[in-house]
Structures are given as structure tokens and as C-alpha cells.
Amino acid sequence: MNDFDRESMLEMFIFEMSQLIDQLEAAVIQGESEYNIDQINEIFRVMHTIKGSSAMMMFDNIAGVAHSIEDLFYYLREETPKNIDYKLLSDHVLSGADFVKEELAKIQNGQSPDGDGSELSKQISGFLQKIKGKPVQAAAPEPKTPAPPPPSEQPPPEPTKTGTAGDNMHKYRMKIHFQDGCEMENIRAYTLVHNLQSLATDITHEPADVIDEETIPIIRANGFTAEFSSSYDYNYINSHLAATVYLRELILEELSAPMGQVATPLPQAAADVSPLTVVAEAAPDTAAHVDTAAKKGAPANMISVNVSKLDTLLNLMGELVISEAMVTQNSELDGLQLDSFNKETRQLRKIITTLQQTVMSMRMVPLSATFFRMHRIVRDMCRQLNKDVQLDIVGEETEVDKNIIEHIADPIMHIIRNSIDHGVESQEERKTTGKPAKARVLLEAKNAGGDVLIIIKDDGRGINVKKVLQKAKAAGLTSKPDAEYTDREIQQFIFLPGFSTNDQVTAFSGRGVGMDVVSSNLEIVGGTALVDSVPGEGTTFTLKIPLTLAIIEGMNVLVAGAQYTIPIVHIIKSFKAQPENLFMDPSGNEMITERGEIFNIVRLHEFFNIDGAITDICEGTLIMLDNGEHVVCLLVDDLIGQQQVVVKSMPKYFKKVRGLSGCTLLGNGDISLIIDVAGFFDK
Amino acid sequence: MSMLNLLDDERHHDGTIKDQYLTFAIEDEDYGVEIAYVNEIIKIQAITKVPEMPSFIEGIINLRGDLIGVLDVRKRFGKPPKEYDEETCIIVLTFGEYTLGMIVDAVHETAIIPEEKISAPPSAKLSYANQFVRNIGRVGDEVKLLMDVERFLAQD
Numbered sequence: 001m002n003d004f005d006r007e008s009m010l011e012m013f014i015f016e017m018s019q020l021i022d023q024l025e026a027a028v029i030q031g032e033s034e035y036n037i038d039q040i041n042e043i044f045r046v047m048h049t050i051k052g053s054s055a056m057m058m059f060d061n062i063a064g065v066a067h068s069i070e071d072l073f074y075y076l077r078e079e080t081p082k083n084i085d086y087k088l089l090s091d092h093v094l095s096g097a098d099f100v101k102e103e104l105a106k107i108q109n110g111q112s113p114d115g116d117g118s119e120l121s122k123q124i125s126g127f128l129q130k131i132k133g134k135p136v137q138a139a140a141p142e143p144k145t146p147a148p149p150p151p152s153e154q155p156p157p158e159p160t161k162t163g164t165a166g167d168n169m170h171k172y173r174m175k176i177h178f179q180d181g182c183e184m185e186n187i188r189a190y191t192l193v194h195n196l197q198s199l200a201t202d203i204t205h206e207p208a209d210v211i212d213e214e215t216i217p218i219i220r221a222n223g224f225t226a227e228f229s230s231s232y233d234y235n236y237i238n239s240h241l242a243a244t245v246y247l248r249e250l251i252l253e254e255l256s257a258p259m260g261q262v263a264t265p266l267p268q269a270a271a272d273v274s275p276l277t278v279v280a281e282a283a284p285d286t287a288a289h290v291d292t293a294a295k296k297g298a299p300a301n302m303i304s305v306n307v308s309k310l311d312t313l314l315n316l317m318g319e320l321v322i323s324e325a326m327v328t329q330n331s332e333l334d335g336l337q338l339d340s341f342n343k344e345t346r347q348l349r350k351i352i353t354t355l356q357q358t359v360m361s362m363r364m365v366p367l368s369a370t371f372f373r374m375h376r377i378v379r380d381m382c383r384q385l386n387k388d389v390q391l392d393i394v395g396e397e398t399e400v401d402k403n404i405i406e407h408i409a410d411p412i413m414h415i416i417r418n419s420i421d422h423g424v425e426s427q428e429e430r431k432t433t434g435k436p437a438k439a440r441v442l443l444e445a446k447n448a449g450g451d452v453l454i455i456i457k458d459d460g461r462g463i464n465v466k467k468v469l470q471k472a473k474a475a476g477l478t479s480k481p482d483a484e485y486t487d488r489e490i491q492q493f494i495f496l497p498g499f500s501t502n503d504q505v506t507a508f509s510g511r512g513v514g515m516d517v518v519s520s521n522l523e524i525v526g527g528t529a530l531v532d533s534v535p536g537e538g539t540t541f542t543l544k545i546p547l548t549l550a551i552i553e554g555m556n557v558l559v560a561g562a563q564y565t566i567p568i569v570h571i572i573k574s575f576k577a578q579p580e581n582l583f584m585d586p587s588g589n590e591m592i593t594e595r596g597e598i599f600n601i602v603r604l605h606e607f608f609n610i611d612g613a614i615t616d617i618c619e620g621t622l623i624m625l626d627n628g629e630h631v632v633c634l635l636v637d638d639l640i641g642q643q644q645v646v647v648k649s650m651p652k653y654f655k656k657v658r659g660l661s662g663c664t665l666l667g668n669g670d671i672s673l674i675i676d677v678a679g680f681f682d683k
Numbered sequence: 684m685s686m687l688n689l690l691d692d693e694r695h696h697d698g699t700i701k702d703q704y705l706t707f708a709i710e711d712e713d714y715g716v717e718i719a720y721v722n723e724i725i726k727i728q729a730i731t732k733v734p735e736m737p738s739f740i741e742g743i744i745n746l747r748g749d750l751i752g753v754l755d756v757r758k759r760f761g762k763p764p765k766e767y768d769e770e771t772c773i774i775v776l777t778f779g780e781y782t783l784g785m786i787v788d789a790v791h792e793t794a795i796i797p798e799e800k801i802s803a804p805p806s807a808k809l810s811y812a813n814q815f816v817r818n819i820g821r822v823g824d825e826v827k828l829l830m831d832v833e834r835f836l837a838q839d
Contacts, residue, residue: 670729
């Protein structure tokens, strides 16, 4: 493949493969009990594509495994045999998928995919033989893709340029046959032409439109012919072309030589191409049109972009927002009459806001891929623990920032594992308690203001509050008498590190890792986890995650001369307190009545131990904050104004402070600390 | 030999970078910090306080758009505070993954202190500030206390 952008091709390959594997797993799990024709077609198509792409990238072990599964599904599709052990079939396909995943991981880490898939292929073809009703042959001679020719690592000999272009042009005609079963002949031909462009001009080729997949059978039958002019001599061109991968036959003719040289018409079968055993197979030809049909359905107006480019774009966006504020709020403008300037800056701000929304929306990814992956986990666990669980997925189209998705896949997985392992009872136990044998786990996502809620709900036995409290006490996690803990408070203990109520360690959970991964992963993205459980009826986990991390709408407030930014989504309103509405309970908690309701007051200066702030509540300003569940009133000195801010993390050296989530640069270059509203509620 | 190798050589064998120290003053003493850690020196500027931090962590400053933490060396050494003045500087260091500012009374110069001029401090650790000094270097008649940056940054 020369070095025709192999890096980016690899990246694309890995991306496509992972998507295909996800599709594959989804299809397998849908078809678990009995495959219908759609799923068989889907799996066949996926496997065919995997085979083709990996063969093209010369990952023959992947191609081999994919090939055997493709064969299997080809047979299922054509013959629709009955009485198949679908469970076993799924196992085979999934172990194939696992193999591919493993190899992909190796490729991604820059290792070479060296796993041996032959044993797996053998098992799968053995299974196929069994379905066909034939005895399994000991040495199943399943045709395997032959080893690739040595890649073009050894550089072609130095070009012997015979002269400058123009009068010194050789004219050549070449004809190439690719190896049978190498797939994507048209793309290979395209790559060839692309490579040739650096050496030759006036390239014409037959078939002319190699991008069109319809040309694949033509190239297979008639070969790929091209005519071109080049200033390089015959030997150089020949060795260049001979380095093409999956080349079966190369014929290069020199039609005319430059003046003064004798044309050397050497129609020569490329002897230096290592002769390889070529295996003819029936499947690919029929498969080709399936592939074509499927690819036509792909949306043509989508492009895939490297995430790092989007990250750069987002960073630039952040700089732009700061820079805009620095210009429009520049202190040198103070006191000037700026009517037209203000008009223009409003327009500028409008454009920036729209731009920002667009940039943000580009980063939004639906949760569906993450959610559907859970089917596989549920299935595997059910098989191993002998439980019967149905996973219902709701709201998978909900979108969150790409960076956030990466951090929530693990938490969701751990919670689902936890629910099935600890929550859902054994089949016998469910029978005796009169529950349906099939347990249900609901995985739901929905938007709630600036947050996304992910809810994982099971109908298992619920959390044993007593047991949790015992464990928490034993681990020294409690800080007040048992009686003072509400059930809800006790349930939250399970998120602490090292906590597990499962007495036996299973393959899936019980080691006490897992649930604290949930809280630590969520902390990174500024999310929170809550658990709510009713004994005997089930447990509900609610993960609250922000839609996006980078830029928030904030209200800047002043406390003792320093600025703080409160995310506007949490603010209900701000108001001045009247002395007659203030009161205090015996333990010194300050409260206020506002429109007939009573709220706790949190003094920001007390919370952070800041000196020099306004201490008279009526003199300062109260901001009513909502965390989605409770409401408090926060005392600050004064409001400054509303502004979009770019969230920056605190310097690494600083330990985490409760109540602060980061910091930001204001328009005038000042620094403001961003308040983490959740900190005021979990005291 | 390529240019890169040359540079490398200078750093490690010739020792021009290795033996260089930025010297600064805290109270009456002169200190030195290895120049390899030093990014730049800036004048004292507005510092945003961060609540709930150890007392020697002064806050955050805006260094051309980057927000970095600053520490007060006087406070870290347990010396009495001093009003910031004309001479007060922030030395910006990179140590491992951290980029931090260090507030000092004044910055003097870069001094070359070859290894043979450096000796270990007396073994008796008599004061709190003493633990941040790794070695003592001599430049002419003067003594420079060479800072142990790792200890200095340890938070506990």
C-alpha cells in the first residue's frame, strides 16, 4: 500500500471496525433467541465488510476469522436451515467479535495484531459443518486468505530519470490482475493510480470510474488496464508497480521510448511478484452486491473529523469568548460615548454565541452507542450468573459532549453490573417472592435543564440498609449516631471507595471497586450520582451529568472584593432580604421566609472562611440556588453581572475544594472562581 | 554530531545548565534554585485568593491567559510576612506536572556554582525552614542556600 497515508487509513479502519463490531453485537443480541433474516443479513454484511477492510489493511488474522463467520452466515442466509442452536451460534459470533476487538486494541496501541484466529475459525467452520449435517473434518481445510506478499518496505530502486519531461517521455501500458478474494479491487486500483500520479502523467485507465463499486467484477474478470507517460525508465516503473499489494499478475509494456532510445517492448509477467497460492471462492461475488447495496444507504453528507481538531476548535472558541469580553469590556472605554460601538459589539456577541452553539453541537454525540453496548454486558452476565434479565433502553438519542461520554461509559457499566449481580435475585428467589422470572433493568437518559439524567433502575431486591450501615460503621465511614441516618443517606455510602456488601466476590463485583469508580469518574465531569432503593422492589441509580463542560453561562458575584461565578442554570433568582423574614433555629441555622416558603441561608464568606465580607444579610444579596432537589439561599456581597465564562480547571497543585469547580478568566483579565453549587447541599 | 547532541552534551557534561542557579533573597538570606526548573521571573501582580488552601498557597495569577498557582516562600519557610514592594518577584517554576509561581523578596542573578563548591548542610535540622535546603553552595565569600524544590512543594 506504499505509504499512501497509512496512518489516517489505520485510524479510519479502527473507527469503522469499532462501529461495525457494535452493530454486530447489537444484531447478535437482538437475535439471541432466534435470528430472523434481517439479523442474518446484517451480521453477514458486517462480517463481509470486516473481512474486506482488514484484508485490505493486511490484517489477515482478523480477515480469517471474519471470513469463517461470513461463510457461516452465508449458509444460514441461503439455506435457512432449521433447528440451530442459536445460543451456540451467538457464542461463536461474539467470540469472533471479541477476537476482532482484541486485535483492534493491539493495532490502536501500535502493536501488530498477532493473535492467532485459526483455532477460532476452525471451531466456527466446525459448527458450520455440523449445521450442514456433515461430519466435522479433522483438519477443516477452510480456505484462508493467503499470507500477504511482503509489504513494500524495501524501497524501490533509485529512480533513474532518463531526462526531463517533454521530449523524454516513455509511454507505457500496464495491465494488472489482483489476487482472487483480495476484495475492494476498485479501491486498490484507485490507490495504484494515486501512487502512479507522482511518477507519471496522462494517466488513462479502464475501467475509468474506479470509485464506483460496480467496477469490481469488471476488474476481477478483465484486470485493470492503464496507459500513462512517464520520464522514468521501464525497470523503475515495473518495480514500482510490482510493489502493489495483492498483485497476482502485472504486465507492463513500453509503447514508445524517447528519441534516441530503443523501445523495449517487454511484455513480461511480473516474475518478481512472489507466486502465491490463490484460493478461489464463491462467496465474495455474491457478497459484493450486498455490500454495495448497504453502502448506498450510508449518509453521504456526513464527514468524520478527528476529535482533537474539535478540541482545538473548542479551545479557540474559549479564547474568542475571553478575547471578546476583553475588548468590549476594556477599561479604556470607560466613560466614553459609544453608541455605534455598542451596537457593533452586540452584533459581534450574537455571532460569537451562534458560533459557539454550533461548535458545541458538533461535539454532541448521542448516548446510543454507549447504551447499546450494555446489552452485551447484560447478556454475558445473565449467562454466567444464570439470571434472566431484560434490558430496556429509553432515550438513547439524548446527546452529550464527546468528552463526557468517555467518562460515563464505565460508571454505567459498573452500575448495571452491580444491579444484575447484587440487585436482581436468583431465578428461584424471584419465584418465591412472586416476581416475574424475567427481571427488568431500565437504562434511561433524559434532558433536565443544563444536565442530562441517566437513570438505571432494576426490579431486584433493593439495598439492604442495615447491612450497608453495618459495613459503613465497620469501615469507619460513619460520623454520627446510627439513628440519625436516614435510609437515603445510608444508601449513598455505597459510592465510597472500598465499599461492597456482597459477601462473596464474584467475577463481576464484590471487590469494592466499581461503585467508587462511578463517583470518581463522575467527579471528573462534574456530575453526581444518587441512589434510591425500596427494599424488595428495586434500586434506582440517577447519574446527573452536565451537557457540556467547556463554556457556561455564569453570574458573577462579589464577596470581600473577590469575584465568584455561579452557573446560571442553578440560579432561581436573587433578592434583598427583609429583616422581618429572617430567623434562626436553636442550633444557629439561619433561615428566611420568601413568598411563604422557608429556605436555609448559606453565607458564602462563612462557607469559604473569607474575611472582610458583608455580614449583615439585609445589606448583602441573597441568591436562590437549586440543585434540582433542594433550594438554598446563598449570601454574597453583591451581584456584578451575567457573562459567559470558559471553565478552566484549578491549577493541578491545588487540592480539591468543596464548593469550587474551577476558575475562569474575566474580560478584564481578573480571575473568578467558579462555584460548584452541589457543594452547598451535601453538607 | 548533530546539533541536538551538542546541546545535550553541554547540559550534562559541560554542565553549563546543570551548575546554574537562580539566586533570590528571603529576609537576610540568599537562596538558589536550579535554573532547569525556572521558566521566567515576573513582577508581583494581583493574586486571586482561593479559599480552604494551606496558608502558604497565596492564590492564582493570570499569566498571559494561563492560570497558575502561587506560593509565598516566606510563609512556607515560616518567616514573618513582608509587604510586597518594588523588588518582590514571582519566580515561575515547572516541576514535574506542576507550573507554579514562587513569591520571593527579590531576585538577584544566575550564579554558576560548580559541584566542588557545594556541600551538604549540617546534619542537625534545627529549624523548620532548614528542611527545604538541600545543599549549601559558595560563590566567593557568599553562601547560597540551595533549595529542595520537591520538599518545598510537598503538601502535608
